[in-house]
């Protein structure tokens with residue numbers, strides 16, 4: 001199923017530090033991709049309620065503009081399609097204050113895996129803002145820390 005609503009949710013912010021820079025002194029593209037991949041993984045885990053999700057495919061990555069040390073950027077994702085075992089998103093990173101786009105990716109596809117490590121149907125067709133799709137192990141902190 002494809003979702004109509006175009007709006008991207010910008011959630012995570014990053015402060016560009018010296019270790020994030022390339023030899024040119026601007027934001028290293030590899031850092032951006034690592035952040036986006038992690039952001040997308042967390043997004044998918046919550047949307048599908050499963051910790052076993054993997055990146056399958058990323059479409060063209062457009063490094064629209066650069067960022068410099070001290071800049072603050074924000075990362076946004078939007079689910080664009082739910083397949084049988086997959087979920088597709090688009091992504092954007094932009095400057096928090098100027099809203100200047102820094103990176104866009106039209107398609108990031110994640111696959112939902114079963115306990116056997118093979119693709120498994122996730123059964124969802126819509127985005128949720130409820131917390132009830134958080135993977136069970138992560139939903140029960142008291143149990144995890146032996147307080148129950």
Ligand SMILES: CC(=O)SCCNC(=O)CCNC(=O)[C@H](O)C(C)(C)COP(=O)(O)OP(=O)(O)OC[C@H]1O[C@@H](n2cnc3c(N)ncnc32)[C@H](O)[C@@H]1OP(=O)(O)O
Pocket residue numbers: 037041053054055056057082083084085086087109111117118119
């Ligand atoms: C968060 C991370 O960084 S994870 C680490 C990096 N990622 C990985 O290590 C994953 C490595 N890849 C794999 O293990 C395997 O390719 C798997 C298990 C993900 C998928 O295996 P496949 O044999 O491709 O599975 P299968 O053909 O059943 O496809 C699964 C889904 O992916 C979709 N898919 C497969 N290839 C592509 C592709 N190139 N582009 C878009 N979607 C694709 C399929 O359409 C299917 O979706 P659907 O069920 O919603 O229709």
